[in-house]
Amino acid sequence: MTYQPPVQDLMFCVEHLSHWEQVSSLAAYTDYDLADVAAVIEGYARFCEEQIAPLSHIGDTVGAQFDNGRVTMPDGDAQAYAQFVEMGWQALTHPAEYGGMGLPKTVGAAAVEMLNAADMSFGLCPLLTDGAIEALLLTGSDEQKETYLEPLIAGRWSGTMNLTEPQAGSDLGRVATKAVLRPDGSYGVSGTKIFITYGAHDLTENIIHLVLARTPDGPAGPKGLSLFVVPQKIVEPDGTPGAENAVNCVSIEHKLGVRASPTAVLEYKNATGFLIGEENRGLEYMFIMMNAARFSVGVQGIATSERAYQRALDYARERVQSRPVNGQVKDAVAIIEHPDVRRMLLRMRSLTEGGRAMAAATAGLLDLAHHQDDPEIVALAEFMVPLVKGFCSERAVEVASLGVQIHGGMGFIEETGAAQHYRDARILPIYEGTTAIQANDLLGRKVMRDGGGTARRFAARIAATEAELAKGDTAAQAIGANLAQARDAFEASLDWMLENSRKDIDAAFAGSVPFLMLAGTLAAGWKLAKGALAAQTALDAGKEAQFMTQKIATALFFAQHILPECTTEHTRILLGSRSLLDADFPD
Amino acid sequence: MTYQPPVQDLMFCVEHLSHWEQVSSLAAYTDYDLADVAAVIEGYARFCEEQIAPLSHIGDTVGAQFDNGRVTMPDGDAQAYAQFVEMGWQALTHPAEYGGMGLPKTVGAAAVEMLNAADMSFGLCPLLTDGAIEALLLTGSDEQKETYLEPLIAGRWSGTMNLTEPQAGSDLGRVATKAVLRPDGSYGVSGTKIFITYGAHDLTENIIHLVLARTPDGPAGPKGLSLFVVPQKIVEPDGTPGAENAVNCVSIEHKLGVRASPTAVLEYKNATGFLIGEENRGLEYMFIMMNAARFSVGVQGIATSERAYQRALDYARERVQSRPVNGQVKDAVAIIEHPDVRRMLLRMRSLTEGGRAMAAATAGLLDLAHHQDDPEIVALAEFMVPLVKGFCSERAVEVASLGVQIHGGMGFIEETGAAQHYRDARILPIYEGTTAIQANDLLGRKVMRDGGGTARRFAARIAATEAELAKGDTAAQAIGANLAQARDAFEASLDWMLENSRKDIDAAFAGSVPFLMLAGTLAAGWKLAKGALAAQTALDAGKEAQFMTQKIATALFFAQHILPECTTEHTRILLGSRSLLDADFPD
Structure with a gap:
């Protein structure tokens, strides 16, 4: 089974959902038009499909190996990384200044998705490097930028x-x-x-650790971190790179998953380090970076x-088992014909495409926020980041679990590959x-702090x-009706949260997840709905009929099968705080 | 971390939810009173806790090993099995006739839960043996019973x-x-x-395979199986046991979980077998047994x-991290104090106890159905079996996943143990x-076939x-209100299903899960609510205050956090069939 990057949907998201018009008019990105973006995404897609995807299963089987302080990566990783x-x-x-290509996050998100879908263990290395680059760009001294950025950006x-x-x-x-x-x-x-992703490995000439630590005279607690x-x-x-620093890899973890990504315990014994930015502002810097890293983890979920x-789709098309429930065919059919297999596949597809749609929109907002000084855009981008991280990561667990289920007994066998995603x-x-x-x-920083303004x-x-949906056809109207119900549930929950932010803060946080x-x-669901509108426009113009029809079908499925969950969450928030806070856990 | 069998809750379920009064008045079970049951459950609990629970982690680590047709079990299994x-x-x-203790399923369910909680891989061996015993009891000839039952029942x-x-x-x-x-x-x-659980191992003197096969002149399809x-x-x-039969273990599977339970590929090469019951009735016999096996798998989910x-509870009590959100304490607290950790723990507890409550009720119905000739009881018992299997198994995946989540990063490390359950x-x-x-x-056999009579x-x-709940206090009334809403959702869905069983069978089955x-x-939720009523009666009588208070709290949490999901399922069934059936899966 090979991985086929969903280039058409990624481009659909860039074009229709990522605020591309505004992003591409930013001074930083005027060099790139949609055709350039397509060329980059297609090139990266080929690389991920051909060079990276084949590593995933063998990497999982062998895992990263630790021996006496050294970490050895699985066969093939070094070669693929050299290609990368x-x-x-x-x-x-x-930024081009340090050898970068200067593309917006809008495109970067598509790349992160493809690389991590091809091999999440592999993808973690560049993902962490991105984080270090952003930290140094934001807060490093000129000398630090000079020293570290070029080789990091070169990989x-x-x-x-x-x-x-x-x-x-x-x-x-x-x-x-x-x-x-x-x-x-x-x-x-x-x-x-502990838990240092790619803290030790043999893929690069050097590893640049960004370390949160405490100077002797700083205040206690989070405000004393640099x-x-x-x-x-x-x-x-x-x-x-010269002499080895006093940073030792003590061990790597034996993990449930991403087993080809070494998770290290690092011991620093008076290792030589250099302060980044100002003393005692370390946590603040980390939080700036964190938005980017959290967004990327959400994208890993989509991947x-x-x-x-x-x-699962491949398997469902090939596996022949049982006659249809309606009795109209007397022979066994491919299991994709069975309603419940379709239900699971559509649930997987709509959760995946829903995550992608919202990540694309958020990437665009992050690009705009980075280059414009519009506090509303900044606030909205920051509001979206925990949604992307929370939704896409939790849903990835669900989607991977459905993937195992569709495989039946074969899903439980490691060689099949479905279990690895789980x-x-x-x-x-x-x-x-x-x-x-x-x-x-x-809830705390992005809803309560501005009195719910951004949320509204x-x-x-x-x-x-x-x-807009109300003006459309039956499908658009059905999507709109479910979207309105879900939004009502959100606004009612928001009112309740704001009230309890003053009255009963524990009750509010009892409903935070x-x-x-x-x-x-x-x-x-909203972004899929916007996508459905764009797809209808394309259909009306006679473009990509099969793909656009599928986009509308996915949005409709999401609206009817997944958006209704919003009502349940609302009920939980409203009714459930006391039963949650008052229960005992006796021995 | 050791396993502590939940003896108090198991006994609560037997006494208040398993129709114990009727079961214990059956002629077959008049020998046993509640004190006897408690003695058996306590004895079994001790065995599971002391002898079996310590095997689980090492068994998972080592796994069953295959070498040249022989399967070797992990260290400790043979000794524990000999004890068993x-x-x-x-x-x-x-039945006592073949050396059995003749206890009802009501008690058996508690035993299955404890053994499988202690070590699910170990528990699978007796579980499969139970299945073979029941098959032979139901359909074997006198000679077959004479030959196989005593050594199987002896283990x-x-x-x-x-x-x-x-x-x-x-x-x-x-x-x-x-x-x-x-x-x-x-x-x-x-x-x-393929997928033959404990198809080969070294724990017993002999292995009795029950095999579904086809005689040369039988009809094609399922009706030609014996x-x-x-x-x-x-x-x-x-x-x-004498000469080796021509049944060879070709390999065992490399599985995601239950790794100490060997899953064999067995090759039969003109092996000597004996027909059980009548020719061409094999599938029918299998279905009789299946009810028992499916029920037991549901119980494995509870386990x-x-x-x-x-x-997770142990970890949440010990792990100290972060100050409370309400700012009332300035030091970090055990994470069990944080609202969302409580939410996850209560979700785990209420799903587990909810499954246990419904399994206990179903076990009682199965006992009654087995010994009485009441078609309504038989139908209700058969209606409950897929509910126990479906609910408890799906929820077990969710509960185990929450268990990993509560552990944070430690949950992803295999040595912690949470990942094994996942x-x-x-x-x-x-x-x-x-x-x-x-x-x-x-939907097909237990709802549509009798026109929804049993479901109603x-x-x-x-x-x-x-x-009854409406006559109770605030908590009882709150539980009752959510129960009524969930039942409404069920009845409305039932009406829709019955209508579509005639009009649009595909649409009906699109909503079957x-x-x-x-x-x-x-x-x-219903059985937890019944439990809450019994707990209130006990509280009023001044009995086991802490435990009974907890039972009510758990039922209330389930009612407010989990029962509302029923409304979402109803919406899916009603709105979602066309979007499910009409969507395409283009290449």
Whole structure:
């Protein structure tokens, strides 16, 4: 089974859902038109399909190997990574000044999806490097940018984010790693960091660790954290990697999934590090980067979902089993003919395409927010990020599970491949902030802080789409009716949340994850609905009939099968807080 | 982390939900009172906790090993199995005539849950043996019973069910294994069977395979299947295992979960078998047994859920991370204090206890159905079986996934143990009939065939519970209100299904799984509600205050957080059939 990048849908999303008109008129992106974007996406698609997708199963089987401080990657990874560097793919969205291609996130999101669908374990390395690049761009000194950015953007070096410690997971205020200023202006960094993705590997010449640590005189808690760059090999004056730094890989984890992505325990023993930006502002910097990283994890969810869907669809077309329930055919048929297999496939497809549609829209908002100074756009982009992360990651688990189910008994056999997605997907609602962390971010920072202003603007935009749908045909009207119901559930929940933000904050947060899932489901359904409108326009113009018909069918399925979940979430929020807060857990 | 069997809740379910008064007045069970049942359950609990639970993690790590036709079980399994035999646990629910203890299924269900919670891989062996015993009891000749039952019930031999072949999974009509009559009255059985749980292992003296095969002159399709007993070692006239039969284990599967349970490919090369019952009635016999096996798989779902819950609860009590959202405490607290962790724990607990409550009620009905000749009871018992299997197995996947989530990053590390439940649980909605097969069984055989009569009686019983709840306190009334809404959703869906059983059968079956999940969720919520009423009575009598308060809290949480899902399923059924049936899957 090979992976076929969904180029047509990715381009549909760029063209119709990512605010492309505004993004492409930004000064930074006027060089690129849709044809250029298509050429990039097609080229990257070929690379992912041909070079990367074949690595996924063998990587899962062999896993990254640890021996005496060294990590060896599975066969094939080194060659594929060398190709990745040669083709310059790490440079996609980074500034031309440091060798980047300067494409918008709108295009970058499509690339992240394809690479991670081809092999999520492989995709994690560039994903972390992107994070390091963005951190250095945002907060690094000129000298730091000079030293690190070019080789990182070229992909010759990779980056990591070192946040977690055994006692500090979601609670970064508990970070204990120390950084002590030395006479030469560098810092001696000491401590143990865990869960460091690609913390050690043999794919690049150097690994650039970004480390959250505490200077001796800083305040306790989260406000005393600073960010440091700690290269695995200290960079020589000529820019080449020199002596090994005092950063040791103690072990790598034996994980449920993404087994070809090494997750390291790193020990810093007075390692040489350099302060990034200002002291005590480390957490703030991390949060800036976090938006980008969280968005990418959401896209990984779409990626895993797409791969699981393609695999299940292939199987459902080939596997012949049982006669149809209506008795009209006397022979067994391919199982795709059976209503419940169709239900599962459509659920997979609509959740995947719904996630993609909302991620594309969010990517566009992030591009606009980055280059314009419109506080409403910035706020809306930041509102969308936890939705993309929360919805796409939780739904990826569900989609991968359905993928196993469609395979029946074969799904439980590792060689089939469906189980790998089920294992891989499970990390997505956990890393870069669990679903509850996303929900608290949404509710606390992005809803309550501005008194619900952004959330109401989000709802108003949806209402505008409903008005357009009302003018359409039966399918458009049906989509609109379900969208309106889901939006009502959202607005009623929002009112309740705002009221309880003053009255009963525990009750509000008792409903934070239901609220996140409500908003995420609504956002996906909304963007699919917008897509259906665009598809109808294309159909009316006689363009791509089969594809556009499918876009409308997917949006309708989502509206009728998935949007109704919003009503249940609303009920949970309204009725369920006391039963949640008052229950005991006796021994 | 050890497993603590939930003896108090199991006894609560027997006493208040399993129709114990009627069951214990059946002639077959008058020997046992509640104190006897408690003694048995407590004894079995101790055995499961002390002897079996410690095997689960090591068994998962090592797995069953295959070498040249022989299967070796993980260390410790042989010793534990010998203990199991010595204590006579296989005999629990089987007739005294063949050495059984003759306890009702009401008690058997509790035992199956505890054994499978302790180690699902281990539990599968006795579970399959139970199936073989029941098949022989129902349809075997006197001589067959004489030969096989005593050693099977003693646990010295184990049993298997051989249905699946590569081309025949859900579609048993495609079974191709042949059975040819020999002059001596035995049959030569030839063919390949796959997915045979405990098809080969080294725990017992003999393995008794029950094999679905086709005689040369039988009709094509499912009506030409007969059932055969094929002992791995042919039984000598003195009853001891003799020469090896021509049944070879070709390989075992490399599976996502239950890795210490060997899943064999068995090759029959003119193996000696004996017809059970009448020719061409094999599928019918299999279906009789299937009710029992499907019920047990549902109970495995409860078991996995309970183990996952206990593990998550332990972790949530110990793991300290972050200050409370209400800002009232300035230090980090155990994560069980955080609202969303409570939400996940309560979801796990209420789904688990809801499944247990409905399984207990169903076990009682199965006991009554087995010993009385009341067609309404038989029909209700048969109606409940797909609900138990469908609900408890699907929910087990969800519960295990929440268990991983509560552990955060640690959940993704295999050594933690949470991931094992997530992997193990995934087989439950697949084997012994996928969820769609359960749903079609429910809708076709148990709802449409009697024009919805049984389904309406089920709803009427729920309405009676609502009337009782209406007389109770605020919590009881709140439970009753949500129960009534869920029952309304069920009855409206039922009307629609019955109408479409005539008008549009495809549309009906397009909603079969939503209908199953609706009915299963409703049944679990109903039985928890009945439990809440019993708990209130106990509280009023001053009994077990902490436990009874918890029972009511769990029922209330289920009513407010999970029963509302029934409304969504109803919407899916009503609105969603055309969008499901009409969508295309273009290349």
